[in-house]
Amino acid sequence: MTAYIGKRLLAAIPVILGLSVIVFLVMKLIPGDPAQALLGSYATPENVARINRALGLDRSWPEQYVIWVGNLLQGDFGRSYILNRPVLDEVIERFGATLILAGASLVICSVVGILAGIASAVRQFGWTDRIVTFFVLVGISMPAFFLGLVFILFFAVQWRLLPASGMYAVYGGGDLADLLRHLILPAGTLAIVATGVVARLTRAAMLEVLRQDFIRTARAMGLSENAVIYRHAFRAALVSVIPVLGIQAGFVLGGAVYIETVFQWPGLGQMLVKAVSTRDLLLVQGGVLVAATVYVLVNLLADVAQAMLDPRLKA
Amino acid sequence: MTQSVTTPPSSSKRRSNWQLLMANRLAAAGLFIFGFILVVAILAPLLPMPDPNMTDQPNRLLPPLSQGHLLGTDHLGRDILSRLIWGTQISLIVGVSATALAALFGSLIGLVAGYARGVADSVLMRFVDMLMAFPYILLAIAIVAALGPGLLNALYAIALVNIPFFARNIRGVTVSIRNREFVDAARLSGKGHVAILFTEVLPNVLPVVVITMSTTVGWMILETAGLSFLGLGAQPPTADLGSMLGQARAQLFTAPHASIIPGLMIFALVMSINLLGDGIRDVLDPRLRSGALDRPLSVTRIERKNTPAASLADAPVLVVEHLSTGFANGGAVTPAVRDVSFRLGKGECLGIIGESGSGKSVTALSLMGLVASPPGVITGGAVYIGGQDVLALRQQELIALRGARVTYVFQDPLTTLHPLFPVATQIAEAVMAHNHVGKREAHQRALELMETVGIRDAAERASAYPHELSGGQRQRIGIAMALANDPDIIIADEPTTALDVTVQARILELLQNLRRERGLALLLITHDFGVVAQVCDRVAVMKDGQIVEQGDTASILRDPQHDYTRRLIACVPELGEGHAFLDRVRPLFEETRP
Numbered sequence: 001m002t003a004y005i006g007k008r009l010l011a012a013i014p015v016i017l018g019l020s021v022i023v024f025l026v027m028k029l030i031p032g033d034p035a036q037a038l039l040g041s042y043a044t045p046e047n048v049a050r051i052n053r054a055l056g057l058d059r060s061w062p063e064q065y066v067i068w069v070g071n072l073l074q075g076d077f078g079r080s081y082i083l084n085r086p087v088l089d090e091v092i093e094r095f096g097a098t099l100i101l102a103g104a105s106l107v108i109c110s111v112v113g114i115l116a117g118i119a120s121a122v123r124q125f126g127w128t129d130r131i132v133t134f135f136v137l138v139g140i141s142m143p144a145f146f147l148g149l150v151f152i153l154f155f156a157v158q159w160r161l162l163p164a165s166g167m168y169a170v171y172g173g174g175d176l177a178d179l180l181r182h183l184i185l186p187a188g189t190l191a192i193v194a195t196g197v198v199a200r201l202t203r204a205a206m207l208e209v210l211r212q213d214f215i216r217t218a219r220a221m222g223l224s225e226n227a228v229i230y231r232h233a234f235r236a237a238l239v240s241v242i243p244v245l246g247i248q249a250g251f252v253l254g255g256a257v258y259i260e261t262v263f264q265w266p267g268l269g270q271m272l273v274k275a276v277s278t279r280d281l282l283l284v285q286g287g288v289l290v291a292a293t294v295y296v297l298v299n300l301l302a303d304v305a306q307a308m309l310d311p312r313l314k315a
Numbered sequence: 316m317t318q319s320v321t322t323p324p325s326s327s328k329r330r331s332n333w334q335l336l337m338a339n340r341l342a343a344a345g346l347f348i349f350g351f352i353l354v355v356a357i358l359a360p361l362l363p364m365p366d367p368n369m370t371d372q373p374n375r376l377l378p379p380l381s382q383g384h385l386l387g388t389d390h391l392g393r394d395i396l397s398r399l400i401w402g403t404q405i406s407l408i409v410g411v412s413a414t415a416l417a418a419l420f421g422s423l424i425g426l427v428a429g430y431a432r433g434v435a436d437s438v439l440m441r442f443v444d445m446l447m448a449f450p451y452i453l454l455a456i457a458i459v460a461a462l463g464p465g466l467l468n469a470l471y472a473i474a475l476v477n478i479p480f481f482a483r484n485i486r487g488v489t490v491s492i493r494n495r496e497f498v499d500a501a502r503l504s505g506k507g508h509v510a511i512l513f514t515e516v517l518p519n520v521l522p523v524v525v526i527t528m529s530t531t532v533g534w535m536i537l538e539t540a541g542l543s544f545l546g547l548g549a550q551p552p553t554a555d556l557g558s559m560l561g562q563a564r565a566q567l568f569t570a571p572h573a574s575i576i577p578g579l580m581i582f583a584l585v586m587s588i589n590l591l592g593d594g595i596r597d598v599l600d601p602r603l604r605s606g607a608l609d610r611p612l613s614v615t616r617i618e619r620k621n622t623p624a625a626s627l628a629d630a631p632v633l634v635v636e637h638l639s640t641g642f643a644n645g646g647a648v649t650p651a652v653r654d655v656s657f658r659l660g661k662g663e664c665l666g667i668i669g670e671s672g673s674g675k676s677v678t679a680l681s682l683m684g685l686v687a688s689p690p691g692v693i694t695g696g697a698v699y700i701g702g703q704d705v706l707a708l709r710q711q712e713l714i715a716l717r718g719a720r721v722t723y724v725f726q727d728p729l730t731t732l733h734p735l736f737p738v739a740t741q742i743a744e745a746v747m748a749h750n751h752v753g754k755r756e757a758h759q760r761a762l763e764l765m766e767t768v769g770i771r772d773a774a775e776r777a778s779a780y781p782h783e784l785s786g787g788q789r790q791r792i793g794i795a796m797a798l799a800n801d802p803d804i805i806i807a808d809e810p811t812t813a814l815d816v817t818v819q820a821r822i823l824e825l826l827q828n829l830r831r832e833r834g835l836a837l838l839l840i841t842h843d844f845g846v847v848a849q850v851c852d853r854v855a856v857m858k859d860g861q862i863v864e865q866g867d868t869a870s871i872l873r874d875p876q877h878d879y880t881r882r883l884i885a886c887v888p889e890l891g892e893g894h895a896f897l898d899r900v901r902p903l904f905e906e907t908r909p
Contacts, residue, residue, distance in 0.1 A: 018445035022454070029461045124610040137593075141586035143537055145544050146560060146578030153571055207608045213730040215611075216685055220725075221745045221796065222718030225613045235735055254452035258541055262564075272453070273545050276460040284460040288453050295450045310735055311780045 004307055004314050008300050019292045020072070023285055024065050030281070072289070078282035082275070087286035091268065095290060097167055098267035100179070101259065102252040104187035109194035109252070110245055116195070117202025117241075122229055124207065132199060139196030144255055148189040148262035155185060165264035186263040190255050194248040201244045205237035212236070239310045246302030250295045335598045342594020348587035356404040364397040368552045376570040389559075389573045390566050398554055399580055405555040406584070409470050409548075410536030416474035417535070418528050421481020426520065428482070429489025430512055440486065443479045451476060452538065459547045466555070469548035473538050481527055488523045492516055522599065529595050533588035540581050556581045614684035614710045615640075616692045623697035623704060630702040631660040632803050632836045633682075638696035640674075640681045648692055651677045653860040655696070659804070664830060664837040666847040666868070668883060669857035675840045678857070679808045682838075683717050700804070719749045722797035724826075726809040728789035732781040738792045739765065739777035745799035764795040769825060787818035794825065801833070808840045823850055845887045848872060856880045 035051040036043045052058045056067055071077075077087035120132035156164035163182050168174050209215065210233050218232040257269035264270070268287050275283040307313040337343050355362075371392030379387045379395075386395040428439040446454065455472035462468040492498065493516065501515045542548040543557030554562070556577045563573035627634060638655045641648035652674040659665045667675045680686045682698050683705070697704045700721060705713055725731040733741055742761035746752065752760070758777075765773035768791040781789055790810060797805050807826060811819040827850055830837050839851060847854050847868060855865040856877060864877040875881045882903045888896045 015445070015448050018441070019448055022445055022449075023457060026454075026457050026461050029458070031462070121610060137586065137589060141533065141537075141582055141589050143540060143544075143557075143560075143578060143581045143585070145541060146574075146581060149560075149564060149567055149574050149578065153567065157568055204608075207610055210610055211608070211687065213725065213727070214733045216680075216687070217723070217725060217731045217793075217796075218733070219613065219714075220683065220685055220717055220723040221799075222714055222716070222748045223744070224714070227748075228613070232733055236733070239735070250450040253450035257452055257456065258545065261545055272456055272460075273547070276456060276547055277464065279460070279463070281460060284457055288449070288457045291453055292449045296448055299448075312734060312782050 001308070001314070005304055008303050012296055012300050015296050016293055017069075019296070020069055020289065021065070023289055023292075024068060027281060027285060028061070077286040077289075080275075080280050080283040082278050082280045083283070087282050090271065090283065091286045091290050094266065094268040094271045094287070095294075097265060098253070098256050098260070098269060098291075099294075100167075100183065101186055101190065101265055101267055102249070102256050104183055105191040105194065105252040105255075106245070106249055108187060108191035109198050109248055112191070113195040113198025114202050114241060116199040118206055118229070118234060120199065121203045121206035121210070129203075132203070136196040136200050139192045140200075142192060144189055144193060145258040145262050147192060148186070148259055151185050151189055152262070167266055186259045186265050189262075190252055190259045193255065194251050197251075198241070198244060198248060202237065202241050205240045206233060208240075209233045209236045235309075239306060242302050242306045242309065243299075246299040249298040249302075253291055253295055332598050336594050339594045339597065341590050342597075345587045345590025345592075345594060348583060349591055352403060352584055352587065353407070355400055356407055359400045359404050362400065364400065365394040367393060367398040367401040367554070369393060376566060376573065378570075379572050379576075386576055387570075387572055389563060390570070395573060395576055398559060399556075399576060402554050402556045402559050402577065403580060403584065405466070405549065405553065406536055406540055406557070406581070409466060409539045409555060410532060413470050413474040413477070413535045413539060414528050414532045416470070417477035417531070418481050418524055420474070421478040422485045422520070422524050424478065424482040425485025425487075426489050426512055426516060429486040430493050430508070430516060432490075432493075436486075439482070443482045446476065447479045449476070452541070455538070455542065456547070459542065464547045464550065466543070466549045466553065469539055469542040473535055473542070477531060477535060480531055481524070484523055484527050485520055488520050489516055492519050526596055526599060529588075529592040533585040533592065536588070537581065537585050556584075609689045611687040611689070614713055615681065615686040615688040616643075617684070617706050618692055619695050619706070621695070622707070625704050625707045627699045627702045627704075630699050631658050631663075632701060633659040633838070634697075634699040634702075635678075635682065636697045636699070638678065638681060638698065639694045640677050640686060641692055641694050642690040643692050644690065648694060650694070651860050652681060655857075655860075655862055657855050657862065657865060659836045659838055661803070661836055662830065662834040663853070664827075664839060664851045666839045666841060666851035666854040667857055667862075668841055668844060668847055668854055670842055670883075673857045674860035675842075675857045676808050677860075679723075679806050679838065679840050682806065683721055683723070684713055685717075685723070715749075718745055718802075719800045720802055721804045721806065722800070722802040724790070724793050724797045724805060724807040724810045727813040728786070728793045729781060729813070732789060732792060734781055737778045737780055738784065738789075739773075742792065742795050742799060745796045749800045760799070761795070764798055765792070767798065768792075768795045769821075770795075785818075786814050787822065790814060790818075790822050791825070794822075794829075798829065802835070804836045804838065805829075806838045806840070809842070810839075811846065812842070819846075826850070842883075843887070844872075844884050848887075856883065 035048045035055070035057065039047055039051060049058070056064055059067075075088055077091070079085065080087050080090055083090055116132045116135075120129045123129050152164045155162045162185050163169065164185070167182050168178055169182075210229075214236075215228060215233055218228045223232070256265075256267060257272060259265065260267045260269035261273055268291060272284060272287050275287070336346075371388065373392065374384070374388055375390055375392040377384050377388040379385065381387055384394050384396070386399065389395055389398065424439050424443065428436040455469075455476045458472035458475060459468050462471070498511060498515050501511045506514070539548055540555060540557030540560070543555050544561040546558070546561055549555045549558040551558075551562075559577040560574055560581070563570070563577065567574050623636065635658070636656050638652060639650060640652040641650040655674075655678055657665060667678060669675045677686055677691075681693055684693070686693070693706060696706075698706055700716065705716060708716075732738065739758060739761045742764055743754065743757035746757040746760050747754075750757075762773045762777060765776065770776055770788060770791055776784070776788070781792070784792070793810070805826070810826070811822050814822060823846065826837060829835060837850075839846070841847060851868050853866065854868045854871055855862045856871075856879065857863070858879050864871065864875065864880050871880065872884060875884055885900050885903050
């Protein structure tokens, strides 16, 4: 197992390097000459050349990339010129809040999605299946940012059950119970789409597995239908559901951008949206890189979990 | 041959794709709603509506159903209905354009990578993998950050992050098409690579492009609306559905209708597209059509027209009478086993022999209701085990007999053993299914059974997974599972077909010994008369779902009555026979060819 994890870790390195190349190239898409933009009306040719040299922009792209990655590896993601603080400090601070939100959503979508998917497969074409299929369809067609607003209208304004925004109450909050109260609406909203996808794929995986020969063997053993479904079929279906959960981690990390904006959740997504509108590019770059790297590592975890479930994959 | 070959009644008329789509009520509803939205959005310039950007401060935030404003007005007094229709038009144009762009570039990448293979394939697909390594929307945000907020930039960003879905799907199909004969033919006829790609490969890939588009367009409309909602897409005064919602958010508490109306519109639009997309996919996916993905029941559906006697007095262990099993296909049932009868006594071995598709496996599986259903259905006859018709039992009672009195050994133990459980655990589970014993005791019993079936280092092998064992050892595990509860009858369905000849002989010897020692009745399904001659006391020959000849193995081998039996017997080659074998067999088969 250790060897397998090591192998997967090594394989993740080129992926993360690739991410950095793409982020680097995206930043090169910026129209216009950065020196010109910085200097404005002071942009004499001599000044432009001086700034370009100072920023290293007179070097070739590969050289620029190597220098940039070197800085990243030393923890130097640059400074946010709007916030006037190091990018990395801001990103790490914000990312904690996003991890709480996205993590809670991932738990919700895994548990609810898998249970709904199994129930729906077991009672295929029955009422349970129809209801689950209906909710799945609504879930994957519903704009999460709209659903969030509707939830705020009902749960926070109409019924006054839950807070509408923020992570902690302004006065007297700060404990775990307070955090959970603030977490329910945004995490629930964020989980809707992912839950639909997980339920749909779990259902498909279960139906696929229930047709396999080894299920017939389990039946021929005289096992009860429950043992056949929940022990034999589910265990095999889980192997193909795990990578789907890994992909959902990416969807909740990305979807957090909307949800954090709607619910004023002080996370990375909210920071990114603000940074884009103020064109604080170094902050965008740092935030996207860190989130993408974490996503790669989550998928690595999913790979390892899959290999632990399925001994055939370790070979 | 005079033997009548039965063709299943082609009762189900083949329906066109369009009819199938319309028969799916949800897809039809999706098409209707989407069509309506599309027509209204296209006709926007012709409809008698106020200018969507005309502000009217005194009449701001009017509720729906106000005079002159059916859906009310927004925070600047603009007519919401008018803005909704124009906004829908923009959202549709942007969403469809993004889909078209993603489809164009994604398909190109997929076509080139799949057709060229080699270095080009690796480079392109690694690039696509990198795009997929980003949490979906974050890359789009980075791109908008670089290019600056705006509808067109949002469109490019959404198109780019969706390229991988197309590239991967199209590459997969292209790889399978490039090696087909018609592509080789085009190459030999001197066509260039570009010409082959666009005239031979592309037309065959197009359906996949269409399916991928129909399943992603709703998603892309949702995502562009999302970017606009965040203020990164459409910029004022232009408004798509997302930016309408984003701007109305500030008045959420005082005028919720201004947020809810565009939100519901996005939902209705995306939902209708998803309904339609699912419908199209279902129609084009042959597996869904055939019911191959229907959940099989725990016991085969039993629909017997007449009820045979529920029990037989002094019957042998197994009596099968007039058994008929078929496969439901629409309203009709295609028969697979027709009116099959045989008997099997204690300690006896009956072979059922026939070619693939002759119905011998379906017969074997029918005995314990193990034919997958749907589509399987037992249409008649009775199966008496110990004189009791098991097809008349309640499901739970039938399930209780499985693995206890009647057990199975299946053909390919690599697919018939659970791939994720250690072998001893699987045997122990078979033990526990019918005995109230603890885990430890069951495990102990499993080890003993493994030794019984000739696995020497049982304790060591106990924790192995099926894929870690050889074919012969796997089949021994299968037999150990079958022996777990001292059954009366073992039904072995081609137990040696997946094994090589020397292993085959040892497995047959094992079954033979067990039968003698334990007085087991053995029903052996095979296509090999060599096996029958070696093991079986009696043999039944099956063809086209019927038993054409039945009797003592020795007398049938000596004097086969049926042509088909003669041919099956002739198919067993003798060692050192050489070409003489082919000369001997050829005339027997020539008459069947047209």
